[in-house]
Amino acid sequence: MIKEIKTIINNYLNNADLTTIQYATVVKANPIQIQVEKLIIPSSKIVVPSVFKKVDISLKVGDKVLILRQHGGQLFFVLDKV
Numbered sequence: 001m002i003k004e005i006k007t008i009i010n011n012y013l014n015n016a017d018l019t020t021i022q023y024a025t026v027v028k029a030n031p032i033q034i035q036v037e038k039l040i041i042p043s044s045k046i047v048v049p050s051v052f053k054k055v056d057i058s059l060k061v062g063d064k065v066l067i068l069r070q071h072g073g074q075l076f077f078v079l080d081k082v
Contacts, residue, residue, distance in 0.1 A: 019068065019071050021079070023082070024066075026063040027061060029059060064081070064082045065079070066078075067079060
């Protein structure tokens with residue numbers, strides 16, 4: 001029984017979607033959409049910091065951005081334009 005529990009925990013940890021930093025591409029500017037590999041992320045799941053507006057950083061189609069993916073992939077935070 002303990003061996004099975006260890007296997008289940010090991011499998012969960014190996015397959016868990018932990019927080020990660022990734023590169024993405026802006027595919028639509030207004031409202032913003034970004035693409036990570038083959039996945040298109042809608043604006044409802046993207047958080048762009050207000051500092052982008054304060055320092056006049058605009059995101060255009062084709063821009064590369066660094067994003068932080070929340071555990072489970074429910075939210076994506078734009079960290080910087082690269």
